[in-house]
Amino acid sequence: MIKRLFFCLFAWVMCSGLSVRAQEGPLPFFRSFLDGNLNKITFPGPNEPGASGRAADGNYKRINRAVLNQWGLQLTRGKEEIGAFYLPEYIFSTQDGLLIEFEYIMMYTNAEEIGITDGICMFLVDATTNEYIGSNLKYGAEGAGFGYTHRRSGHTDIRYGVTSITGMKGGYLAVALDQGHFKNWRFENYEMRNGIPYGDAGIANVQSATYNTRSNVTIRGAAGRGEKVITTSLKTHRIAEGRWGYPVLITRHTGWDEKTGLEDPNSDGLRNKAGFMLNTQTGMYEQYVVPRIDNPFCIAGGKLFYHSDESAYRKAIIALEPNTIGGGFRITVTIQHGTEKTVVIENYTYPSSLLYTENGIPAQFIPGEYPTITYYSNPPQTELALKTPEKLAIGFMASTGQLTSYTNIIRNLRITPLYGANAEDDIYNHRRGPVIVRPLDNDVAYRLVGNQPGASKDNLDLTSFRIWTDEKHCLGDGQFEHEEKGVGKWKYNPESGEMTFFPAKDVGGEAVIWYDIKSIHSPYVAEKYRSSLAKIVINFTDDEG
Structure with a gap:
């Protein structure tokens, strides 16, 4: 007899008595998404639904595309799409440890495409009251925003393709399987957003363009609450809730990808060099590449798979351990690729308050058909103070940008006590x-x-x-x-x-x-x-x- 074993994700399902049905909620939670069951799953809509214009079919480009198919819950398939869902009846306490595991498929919808796409993220949102959940839960910017962050735009006329978008209000945390953009500072006419600056950006705390990698695990923090006032020597910025915060906390590169051959699997390459963490005391990004990744892998398996003994198999394992000193969580993210499991981020401590650089606001903005926008060479820093919510709801999103059609699917989602x-x-x-x-x-x-x-x-x-x-x-x-x-x-x-x-x-x-x-x-x-x-x-x- 030959025995093959592969790791099964955790799930909590309660039953008693003879031939009874599993109970639903509260946590723990399991759903395969292979049996047509979408009970007690909510698909939120967008903030500013018309902000990115309409697609060729007449629908808004950011419409929620999540549908079931034979492979699981398909979140996206085309360009400029978002698929988002959350679990309104499976609220958990931040005093509890949590393990979140799911298999995922990330692949080009059209095999000949090679462009950079975006990815999948797990998010947590404040569920202490109904202020941010229920009908109030709306997702944010598509593309690099993954539906979690805001997007500030220099355009106010939809004829030019995009306008500003409010991020997910009440968002507490987003852990992304990042194809390259979720971690980045963006500053263009159509998108301004804080993040890590790479290359010759003319901005403080810039990192080498060599480290602007595809295939990463990236964590962003909470949305700012209320209006934020930031005063500089040039002007006073009054920024509405949902349009500040969401700082990049940590990012790690996992290795090469199958389209570009970014890294030689036989060399040390960039996987133990391209990683950065926010210094929450100084607001600056510092190189951080712990733990060591011995074997490079692409965050996307790039193909459909049946079992974990296939090289394309991918599973995310996210452990949230309560941080008894200072609130928040200690976060560990492990990716299983094939039969191998690699810890990419280990025991990252997410504090209840931090300092970050708000480098996504313009130093000068002159509106018009072709607006003039300049950025600060030394962007202002601001505090993001947030008492850890007593209760959180969990959800998932996938996003694609303008250039690439990409299929994102998740299945066998299990959320359990640690x-x-x-x-x-x-x-x-x-x-x-x-x-x-x-x-x-x-x-x-x-x-x-x-x-x-x-x-x-x-x-x-x-x-x-x-x-x-x-x-x-x-x-x-x-x-x-x-x-x-x-x-x-x-x-x-x-x-x-x-x-x-x-x-x-x-x-x-x-x-x-x-x-x-x-x-x-x-x-x-x-x-x-x-x-x-x-x-x-x-x-x-x-x-x-």
Whole structure:
């Protein structure tokens, strides 16, 4: 027997009694986006919907394009699109740790295209009140803004293509799978936005153009609250809420991409050079390339995939650990590419207040058909002070720019407590007859060792194992047998942790069963720390039963 294992994302799904349906909300959350289920998912609209004009089909260019297809929830496919959704009924406390995991597909819609596109981001928005969620949640600028940030424009006439756009009000954090632009300072007639300046920009704190890379993980901070007044020697700027803040906090380059050959995979290249972090005390960007990335990879897999043993496989793993000193979170972002997992950003501490450079405001602005705009060579710095919201809502967006049609898809989204049990998928190849497998050998649960949680398979409560017939239906506690007509019979042993499968005569293809499990140790014995669903797959290599 050949066994292939790939990591299964966490999910929390609650059930009790015989053949009951999974409960919905509050957290934890799981959705495969492969079964047509969009229950309790909201698709917000844009701020200033006409700010980018209309596409050839007559619709606004920034219309929400999110749709389900056979590969998952497709957020974008064309040019100048945004796909955005959030989970209004799955609010979590910032006192809780959180693990957010999702598989994603990022690829050129037209294979011959090679232009730079944008990417996918996970965002958190203040959910303490209804001021920023519900019908008030609107996304921001397309393209490099990823729907999260604002865009200040020198144009006031839509005939010239773009006008200013308000960013996501109440936004607290955005973690982006960044194809290159989310991290950047932009200052053009049609877009002014703060960020990291690269190249010969004539601006303070500029970084080498060599480090203006594609394929990054980038984190931006909170939207400014209320009106911001910034006074310089030239003028006083009064900036409305939703049009300041969103500073780049940290960015790391992951390696080359498949279109440009940006980095030689056999060299150290830029992956351990092109990284910057905001010094929150000085407001300046400093080179930061910790931890070391040993093997370069493209943030986009560039192709469709089925399983994690394919080179195109991509999964984002975002861990938010409460920061007990100063509020906020410690953030770790890991990307799984193929079977390898690479930590790109590790234990970044997001403070509750910081200083940043607001380099996206014009020093001089003379409106007109061709407005005159100049920028500050030494842009003003300003404080972004924000008490960490007590509650946050979570959402996701993808964005494309003007030049490239790009397909962005996510699936198998799991949002769980940080120290929930971890159940991984198990895939077996089998020729004929009954088979006994040990699916729990690669699973773990937590227990406190001193004051620290430690993970081991020895912490699993074998009797807490529950069988699910699919991702929606659980047999219930203590129900250890299930028979599917024409497929076979499953029987779990709660003493040994073994699962026996008796295939039906002449069965072929694959047989699948789902399960979850939890820890035997307090406090992780609580139901909220139960694992995500994992699946056991028996692939038959011939047609014999």
